[in-house]
Amino acid sequence: MYGNVETAPDKAWGPGEGCPQVPPPDEDPYEPLDPSPTAGPAPPARPSPSRRPRPPQVALVALVTLVTLVTLLLLLLGTLGARRISALEAALEAEKAKEPPPPAGSASFLLYNQHHSGCVVPSGRALSLSRCVPASPEQRWQRLPGGLLRHRGSGRCAGAAAAAEGSLVLLEPCRDPRDPRAGRQRWECGPGALLRLAGTGLHFNFGHERYGRVVLYRGQGDWSRWMVHGTQEDVCSRDCE
Numbered sequence: 001m002y003g004n005v006e007t008a009p010d011k012a013w014g015p016g017e018g019c020p021q022v023p024p025p026d027e028d029p030y031e032p033l034d035p036s037p038t039a040g041p042a043p044p045a046r047p048s049p050s051r052r053p054r055p056p057q058v059a060l061v062a063l064v065t066l067v068t069l070v071t072l073l074l075l076l077l078g079t080l081g082a083r084r085i086s087a088l089e090a091a092l093e094a095e096k097a098k099e100p101p102p103p104a105g106s107a108s109f110l111l112y113n114q115h116h117s118g119c120v121v122p123s124g125r126a127l128s129l130s131r132c133v134p135a136s137p138e139q140r141w142q143r144l145p146g147g148l149l150r151h152r153g154s155g156r157c158a159g160a161a162a163a164a165e166g167s168l169v170l171l172e173p174c175r176d177p178r179d180p181r182a183g184r185q186r187w188e189c190g191p192g193a194l195l196r197l198a199g200t201g202l203h204f205n206f207g208h209e210r211y212g213r214v215v216l217y218r219g220q221g222d223w224s225r226w227m228v229h230g231t232q233e234d235v236c237s238r239d240c241e
Contacts (some may be wrong), residue, residue, distance in 0.1 A: 029201035075142040102218040105240040108140040108152045110229035114204060119229055120206075120214065122151060125170045127214040129206050132229055143238045146177025147198055158204075160197055160216055169204060170216040189236035193225040221229065 035136045110132055111120040118129035133139060140152035149158040155175035161167045163184060166236055175182035186198035195204040197216060203224035205217035217224060 106143040108142050110139050111141050112227050112229035127169050128212050157185045165218055167216045189234045191226050193234040195226045
């Protein structure tokens with residue numbers, strides 16, 4: 001049956017005959033008996049490098065350098081700021097030099113109404129009447145070129161709020177007499193010390209306003225007549241210096 005191998009049908013198999021030897025269960029035929037002679041123990045793990053503490057001298061030098069840089073920066077900013085301020089001051093001085101000087105005015109005087117026995121004084125922006133005090137700068141006025149009346153204390157001029165009867169006479173910045181808007185600040189004298197807005201029949205008047213303020217009024221009575229205190233002269237008698 002299997003080629004030239006003859007078997008005896010009646011022969012019994014002895015131990016170890018006919019089948020290969022089976023290794024004991026605790027042995028692995030594929031496992032090498034001896035470990036590789038070249039394999040050695042695993043190298044030990046390298047410890048991670050640790051940061052060395054910075055010497056105190058290095059930290060001190062860094063701090064001094066930082067402080068020095070900050071100080072230099074502050075000095076630079078201060079120098080630039082000072083130069084900027086100096087330039088602005090020089091520009092302001094140059095602008096002031098371009099401004100024309102204030103117009104020369106007459107000697108100061110008190111604006112007096114004989115009927116009320118009082119002198120003109122500011123009351124806020126408006127004008128009112130008070131007991132005359134010659135030494136008070138609040139009662140001092142000057143006559144300027146163009147017929148303007150300037151209050152000595154404030155440097156402002158008396159001007160009508162509008163060229164209409166009943167309009168208040170207010171203190172406002174003095175205008176150049178050549179300015180068309182200066183018309184409401186020009187005053188002229190009429191007969192008997194009347195004081196009126198130039199080119200109109202509206203008089204500088206006290207007594208026709210319930211709050212006691214100076215207004216424009218068409219009447220020519222005593223409440224519209226004004227003189228230089230201590231004299232019998234009208235305002236227009238004061239020539240500009």
